[in-house]
Amino acid sequence: MSTEHPLRVRERLSEVRYEIRGELARRAHALEAAGRTLIKLNIGNPGAFGFRAPAHLQRAIVDNIDLTDPYTHQLGLPAAREALAATYRARNAPHVDEEGVFIGNGVSELIDMSLRALLNPGDEVLVPSPDYPLWSAATILNDGRPVYYRCAPDNAFLPDPAEIEALVSSRTRAIVLINPNNPTGAVYPRGLLERIVAIAARHDLLLLVDEIYDQVLYDGAVFEPVAPIAGDHPCITFSGLSKVHRACGWRVGWAILTGAPSRTAGYRNAMDLLSGLRLCANVAGQYAVAAATTGPDTISALCAPGGRLYETRRAVVEACAASEHLELVAPHGALYAFPRVVGPAARGFDDHQFALDLLEQEDVLIVPGSSFNVPYRDHFRVTLLPQPEVMREVFVRIDRALARRAEAVTKVVSLQARARHAAA
Template structure:
């Protein structure tokens, strides 16, 4: 909805690489042109602000921020967010901030709302009940508009959801997240559902990232939030030309489903995305299967 309102044919939107691919798709479907700026794996997948700056052109309209990030699990620091927002100020860009994982944080990681650092910029913040509140199937989300002069300093929120009786299951404490109430600070902690509380995800992500690093030729940045790992396969150890074919072979041989890194608009076929939702025992078994699979594809050492 926001991109259809914002973009004319050929307008450009800056999107992180890797990205949540719906952003790239939605820009294209709205007639725009997605332009990817690099996130730096060596810096814990923080945005490369200078590379972002270099991507700005005369038709650039907006910049997308995904924080905490899918697929890398990065949580952006205030310093890098501030520098990114400086680029938006310099070029009068709309800021589109995807913060659906804001409450799924590990260890001492803290999340800063992008809009809180940019009261002078038009910022659209996207959130919902799918992740921290474990109501993915209910398709309930909201967009908050801030920084627009017409709001006179007040944020305006648009909520969108299907007209269906199951909306009654979104109890007031959780629906209150859209209003910034107590529900926003109390994600669901118990029960069988489609997502997990942050402490459960952290207990899975940390040992799994360590297990990945034990596989020869595999590197993995420990995530700070969200539900994912994005390990790298050393191209000197694994000669992967087609990562989509690789994950299909993995599925056939080990009955293990991962997603190829190029599916997240990463330019090289050297990454995989792993979801950390399963119990740690299940993930340990999965990493053993991945190690066995990769053992047969090593080209060196």
């Protein structure tokens, strides 16, 4: 008689966290199944908040739907890759042609492939803290080790290049940059990027540059692409249709490999091999790429005063400024805000427990800040995608929950003080 044992899973999965779709999201699903109406701010998913992909992108897919049944080239549709190469050449990215353009099932797949093509067991990748946690997870699951460089709140969430360089070891293979940043909304100035590129050049490190929010900018913020700064130095830039073009569900992302061909040829061949192993990316969505790169700008108006994203961001900034329990480094790009809890409410604050309490008591789902691989537990992330009036209501509920907590903490502190006085 055989003994039954549960299936074993990969041990390194215990090191991976992705709370954006984790325990709290599962609890939210259970509450919705029980009839609760929630405001879910955990995912930057434009379609879930009423945004639609631009009509000219939709039309490009419809007009070509009869051509989408077969597999395409493993790197992507030739016309889509040519359009992307032309776009990045227009940004002055060096050494760009369609052979260095990789189209994937979203940027997430390409991040995993790019690290799988690079890392040997024990290799290190310098990752920002806070990070988008997929970068840490993909590094770990490809047998690497994420090493975090600080993007501190008191430095407007910008990194210190000297701290980055101090972390470089003989096992370091790459530097990850997320600009504009998720979760903080920081936009990196050119001078800072130049210093980080110089570090990569001195230590022969691949630049892995997540620029998925490159056109989501507020209050005159200026986006600087890294590839033109890097020049001949190897750099791979990630972007796609999901955020700027509000088409998350189409799963169309791309990676653009730049740098001197003599230095990037082996890596390009590794990416080609991995692209072939997954056969090809979603074909239908790729027909929207050329339309996206050559069509009208549909994002800037949403980010300008009067635009929906701008006004929701304004609602968050004003709510945090008016609250005695919150402070905020105003986001200058991307689709998120990363507030900090301060004052009495911050005493003994646990971001995960607060997120659970807020969900249970106020029907609002947020992401704990510690989910983004930071050592502190006093921040949380919200997406800027709801209507402004919805976001104002969200922060009424958040402030109410924090006020309850501040009152309870103050009572405990007062009782402790009385007890100490009595004992004296």
